[in-house]
Amino acid sequence: MRTHRCGELRVEHAGAEVTIAGWVHHRRDHGKVIFIDLRDSSGAVQVVVHTEEHPEAYAAADRLQREFCALIRGRVDRRSDATINPKMATGEIELKATHVEILSESETPPFLIEDGVDADENLRLKHRYLDLRRPEMQERIRLRSRVVKGIRDYLDAEGFLEIETPILTRSTPEGARDFLVPSRLQPGTFFALPQSPQLYKQLLMVAGLDRYYQIPHCFRDEDLRADRALEFSQLDLEMSFVDEEDVIGVTEGLMVSLWRDVLGVEIRAPFPRIPYQESLRRFGNDKPDLRFAMELTDVASVFGDTTLGIFERVLKSGGALQAILVPGGGAIHHAELRKLEQQAMERGAKGLAWIIFKEGGEIDSPLAKHVSAAERGALSKTLDASAGDLALIVADTASVARTVLGGLRNTLARDRGLIPEGEWRFCWVVDPPLFEWSDEEQRYMSSHHPFTQPQPGWEEALAADPGSAKARAYDIVLNGMELASGSIRIHDRVMQQKVFTALGIDEAQAQSRFGFLLDAFRYGPPPHGGVAPGIDRIALQMAGVDNIREVTAFPKAASGNDPLTGAPTPVDQAQLDELGLRLRPV
RNA sequence: GGGCGUGUGGAGCAGUCUGGAGUGCUCGUCACCCUGUCAAGGUGAAGGUCGGGGGUUCAAGUCCCCUCACGCCCGCCA
Numbered sequence: 001m002r003t004h005r006c007g008e009l010r011v012e013h014a015g016a017e018v019t020i021a022g023w024v025h026h027r028r029d030h031g032k033v034i035f036i037d038l039r040d041s042s043g044a045v046q047v048v049v050h051t052e053e054h055p056e057a058y059a060a061a062d063r064l065q066r067e068f069c070a071l072i073r074g075r076v077d078r079r080s081d082a083t084i085n086p087k088m089a090t091g092e093i094e095l096k097a098t099h100v101e102i103l104s105e106s107e108t109p110p111f112l113i114e115d116g117v118d119a120d121e122n123l124r125l126k127h128r129y130l131d132l133r134r135p136e137m138q139e140r141i142r143l144r145s146r147v148v149k150g151i152r153d154y155l156d157a158e159g160f161l162e163i164e165t166p167i168l169t170r171s172t173p174e175g176a177r178d179f180l181v182p183s184r185l186q187p188g189t190f191f192a193l194p195q196s197p198q199l200y201k202q203l204l205m206v207a208g209l210d211r212y213y214q215i216p217h218c219f220r221d222e223d224l225r226a227d228r229a230l231e232f233s234q235l236d237l238e239m240s241f242v243d244e245e246d247v248i249g250v251t252e253g254l255m256v257s258l259w260r261d262v263l264g265v266e267i268r269a270p271f272p273r274i275p276y277q278e279s280l281r282r283f284g285n286d287k288p289d290l291r292f293a294m295e296l297t298d299v300a301s302v303f304g305d306t307t308l309g310i311f312e313r314v315l316k317s318g319g320a321l322q323a324i325l326v327p328g329g330g331a332i333h334h335a336e337l338r339k340l341e342q343q344a345m346e347r348g349a350k351g352l353a354w355i356i357f358k359e360g361g362e363i364d365s366p367l368a369k370h371v372s373a374a375e376r377g378a379l380s381k382t383l384d385a386s387a388g389d390l391a392l393i394v395a396d397t398a399s400v401a402r403t404v405l406g407g408l409r410n411t412l413a414r415d416r417g418l419i420p421e422g423e424w425r426f427c428w429v430v431d432p433p434l435f436e437w438s439d440e441e442q443r444y445m446s447s448h449h450p451f452t453q454p455q456p457g458w459e460e461a462l463a464a465d466p467g468s469a470k471a472r473a474y475d476i477v478l479n480g481m482e483l484a485s486g487s488i489r490i491h492d493r494v495m496q497q498k499v500f501t502a503l504g505i506d507e508a509q510a511q512s513r514f515g516f517l518l519d520a521f522r523y524g525p526p527p528h529g530g531v532a533p534g535i536d537r538i539a540l541q542m543a544g545v546d547n548i549r550e551v552t553a554f555p556k557a558a559s560g561n562d563p564l565t566g567a568p569t570p571v572d573q574a575q576l577d578e579l580g581l582r583l584r585p586v
Numbered sequence: 587g588g589g590c591g592u593g594u595g596g597a598g599c600a601g602u603c604u605g606g607a608g609u610g611c612u613c614g615u616c617a618c619c620c621u622g623u624c625a626a627g628g629u630g631a632a633g634g635u636c637g638g639g640g641g642u643u644c645a646a647g648u649c650c651c652c653u654c655a656c657g658c659c660c661g662c663c664a
Contacts, residue, residue, distance in 0.1 A: 177662085
């Protein structure tokens with residue numbers, strides 16, 4: 001149908017008779033001459049139609065409107081110097097049309113098909129096929145495709161096999177809420193959509209397929225976020241006869257190769273490794289953004305003899321005084337500080353103390369009259385503060401103080417433009433706890449998953465303080481976002497049973513839920529481990545966008561529905577009957 | 587489940603704090619003019635349940651209450 005693509009025409013095509021097809025991007029009607037920017041996935045090119053030279057082509061061009069689909073034949077002409085458009089890749093040439101054919105007409109689109117549109121997102125999602133016509137959206141889709149291709153190329157070269165595992169699988173109560181699929185053939189029973197192919201990949205290791213990967217869809221029925229969707233893609237990989245170093249090595253090699261192939265950026269490996277506890281201490285969370293400083297500082301020692309009731313009470317009860325120093329933060333308005341305090345309280349703090357350092361050792365703070373000169377000096381020294389800086393202090397349990405300040409650290413860095421552009425700060429967060437206490441469940445739960453191998457000595461640690469047992473797990477964090485999670489798995493049934501027991505899962509329950517895995521472990525399971533990077537998150541970071549929907553062709557809205565298809569929808573009674581389901585009024 | 591924000595011709599906004607005629611801006615749409623534009627230009631026109639419901643008031647886009655949709659965050663995410 002076409003001989004060339006719109007965006008590939010250049011000066012060297014001058015004189016050639018070509019046929020192109022695409023969408024009318026712009027039309028500029030000058031009466032006796034019409035300019036049409038015709039766009040396809042490769043880009044756009046200017047078409048010129050003269051009324052007198054080609055009346056039939058002109059008649060068709062006269063009918064063309066935005067987003068009509070058209071076929072145009074003509075001769076590629078070098079433009080005169082005065083009419084070259086340096087803003088277009090094809091701007092040195094234009095197509096003199098001899099034939100214009102309307103392939104299909106278009107209604108006026110609900111928003112402009114242009115880069116940088118600020119249309120309501122729901123409108124974009126509802127007309128995603130139009131939104132995806134925008135060059136920047138197509139570029140994101142292409143980038144994501146390059147990521148996936150890069151992964152396949154790299155892992156294929158490393159001897160990994162791509163193996164599919166079932167989408168209809170078994171519900172496992174641990175972890176996120178499952179999406180359930182009723183079984184018609186076995187009435188009253190349900191499949192679950194996989195949260196990850198975790199158990200299958202471990203079975204593949206038992207099977208001796210010792211380097212496996214796939215890029216599966218995973219499903220978690222939880223509330224959505226900017227970086228979290230109901231369904232998402234992850235690179236799932238697993239290796240046998242490995243320890244942490246092997247998995248980390250392959251992952252780093254993959255990241256280096258992806259950033260090189262997809263972005264042309266050289267990132268350096270090995271990535272720094274930060275122990276989990278250190279990350280909490282310095283950054284207030286387990287996904288540190290290393291692109292800026294503002295690390296948390298313990299200022300309890302400064303206020304050892306404080307007369308301030310709040311600080312005194314917290315310190316006496318074994319709590320913590322933590323601070324971050326905001327360089328130049330003294331200029332922040334009080335109204336803004338109140339917003340920060342509100343944000344702190346949302347995350348569980350009872351308040352937020354602020355102290356602005358001024359010239360001559362003076363301070364500006366609601367607490368000013370309770371802070372002695374010695375304390376002012378010590379605080380300034382501990383935080384390495386200068387005049388004009390702002391200290392934010394949280395007095396609470398260590399955990400709350402860190403969470404709150406970790407959150408403020410990220411918010412402030414973003415709002416105050418402290419985050420440098422174009423930096424890729426990878427790190428591994430290692431040695432995380434094996435278990436975490438769940439207030440809701442009133443029991444310890446796996447912080448990674450129950451198949452994660454504990455570090456040696458865990459049983460003693462468990463007896464003394466269950467929270468102190470560590471896991472052979474590792475997260476890869478990029479610019480403050482968790483990109484991947486992985487671990488060395490348990491391959492010993494006795495150890496697996498002990499971990500289940502620690503989680504409050506007795507032998508009978510373990511057998512009924514995970515019996516197939518325990519059974520497999522009777523037959524010489526190899527030591528194994530793996531990692532699972534999120535494809536969407538890699539793509540969103542590379543694309544420089546802040547929402548997973550921007551790198552997903554057909555995403556759900558944040559409320560978990562699909563504005564394009566209307567899913568989820570009620571179903572016919574007949575379908576429910578077949579499945580043996582009855583709806584309860586909500 | 588909770589907090590915050592947004593909702594005004596087809597699109598993006600201003601107007602809401604401090605009530606006074608659907609007022610304004612940019613784009614799009616339609617008609618006419620125009621042979622070198624490229625976000626074309628010129629002239630003119632059409633297009634509105636101000637998300638929905640209720641209330642206060644002589645009078646509500648504006649104030650109050652309820653509600654819906656969307657977005658961000660907390661909870662949740664082995």
